[in-house]
Amino acid sequence: MGIREAEQFVRLVRDHPEESVFAGGCSDDDIAEAERRLGVVLPASYKLFLRELGDCDVAGDEFYGIVLREGQMLGAVTETLDLRDSAGLAPQLVAFRPDGMGGYFVLDTSRVGPDGEAPVYAWGSGAHSATETEFIGTDFGTVAHDLARRGLRSA
Template sequence: MGIREAEQFVQLFRENPDESIFAGGCSEAEIAEAERQLGVTFPESYKFFLRELGDCYVAGEEIYGVVVRDSQLLGAVTETFDLRESTGMPSHLVAFRPDGMGGYFTLDTSRMSAEGEAPVYVWGAGAHSATELEYIGTDFGTVALGLAQRGLRSA
């Protein structure tokens, strides 16, 4: 799981250009630098997304990736740092999308599977520890594909 769904997500994204905007893929060096700055290892499906799209909107569903502007890494990197500072979000979580209710979908890099995938949880506005997280899905690819499918159905 994970990579196959991430591939389907990217394919769905490309099949719907009128409903899709993306920043452009990241290089391996940019991905490695984002991981270094955040002090985590990204899941394989998220790295695939970063290489292919970088950062995107599809049918109104925003998914943070890594965007490089003036030698700065933006997107998930800045959002994650902001949440760590403003809410005390644990350093093993990486924010990749607002949930629309004051929380953020996050990758829990402390729970990486043998396949190199991390589960997705919501770090909520009221969460004060990792035990208060709401489980969303097994991996980034599966969650991203579901978000895109839902958004395109309602578009």
């Protein structure tokens, strides 16, 4: 799981240009630099997303990735580092999407499985503290594909 669903997510974004915007893929060097700045190894399906789309919005749902602008690495990198500094986000978590309730969907890079995937949790929503998370799904690809399909159906 994960990679196949990430491929389906990328296809869904590209097949719906009227509902989707994406930054354009980034290089393996950019991904390695993001991992260095974040101090983590990113999961396989998220790396596929970064290579293919970079960063995107689907039917109003934003998925943070990597956006290079004027020497800065924006998106998941700046959002995650800001949350670590300002709200106590744990160093193994990487924020990739607002959850719509004041929190974020995060990848837990400390729990990467043999398939190279990391589970997705909700962090910082509602009454959750900086150390509490709620399980959302097994990997980025599956969660992103499901969210995008739902968003496009309701758009």
